[in-house]
Amino acid sequence: MSFTVTHIGTATLLLEVGSLRLLTDPAFDPPGRTYGFGWGTSSRRTSGPALPVERLGRIDAVLLSHDHHADNLDDAGRALLPQAPRVVTTRAGARRLGHPGAVGLRPFETTTVGDLRITATPARHGPPGSLPVAGHVVGFMLEGEALPGPVYISGDTVWFDGVAEVSRRFRVHTAFLHLGSVAFPLTGPLRYTFNAKEAVQAAQALAARCIIPVHYDGWTHFRQGPDEARKAFSQAGLADRVTWLTPGERTPLA
Structure with missing residues (x-):
């Protein structure tokens, strides 16, 4: 069994599973630019990636929760997709x-890499009825002998019955949760x-042995940072299950 993760920034992770190297939601543009998120909303990137594209090495597959928001796929991330x-x-x-x-998947459809x-x-990137504004999003479940x-990987979502359905179908070991309480x-x-409260709700429903928060800093549309999540996990008695990643640092998971 060999499983490591490097948090590059926001929702961008380099997952090394056995010999496979997977990249999630690639965003590698430098900070300072403001991006439109549709319907008059926007956000500015305030920090750059902890690992530049040039140091990524081989990528066997990209897991892209959605392609239409720059904190999940920006210009530099889009440029590396052909690799x-x-x-x-x-x-x-x-x-x-x-x-x-x-490969395009609907919720609970599968493929192999x-x-x-x-x-x-399933993921719902906003309140009920937000699909025309926020667009389609998915999360991912990875299964294999090397794990x-x-x-x-939750993808950008709020708590809703689709996440609860994930908890009913899978015995989750490790849960990467996209936090940040995004708002405009x-x-x-x-x-x-x-937000922090919903992250606790998701962690409790999933009963994950390892909880890894991501997607909570680096952009102005985040309304909660890690401090709120740390407090909420601690109050819920989950602090010993939470792993906080250091950006750019390769972390083994077991």
Whole structure:
């Protein structure tokens, strides 16, 4: 069994599973630029990637939760996609990318990359009815002999019954949860990713042995940072299950 992760920034992770090297939601642009997120919303990148594209090495597949927001796929990330023989993403995203190796999945559809079984999981990137604004998103479940157990990557989602359904179908070992309580001035109190309270709810429902928060800094649309999540996990008695990654540092997981 061999499983390591390097947190490059926001939702960008380099997962090394046995001999396979997987990259999630590639965003490698430098900080300072403001990006439109649709319907009059925008966000500015405030920090750059902890690992430059030039140091990535071989990528066997990209797991792309969605292709239409720059904190999940920016210009530099899009430019590196041709280096990956496979891109696993939403059905709509696969059509838009035009990548010859793109595989579009609906929730609970599966594909394989090497010895890994990859299942798309439901994600809702906002409140009920937000699909026309936020677009299609998926998370991922990874299963294989090189892993300590099923590995869940939530993608950008709030808590809803689709996440609860994941907990009913899988015995999750490791859960990467996209936090940050994303919100925009234009849409007021509406949220588009887990806040700390929902992250606890998801962690408890999934009963994951290892909880890894990601997607909580580096952009101005985040409304909660790691401090709120640390407090919430601690109050819920989950602190001993949480692993906080140091950006750029290769971390073994077991």
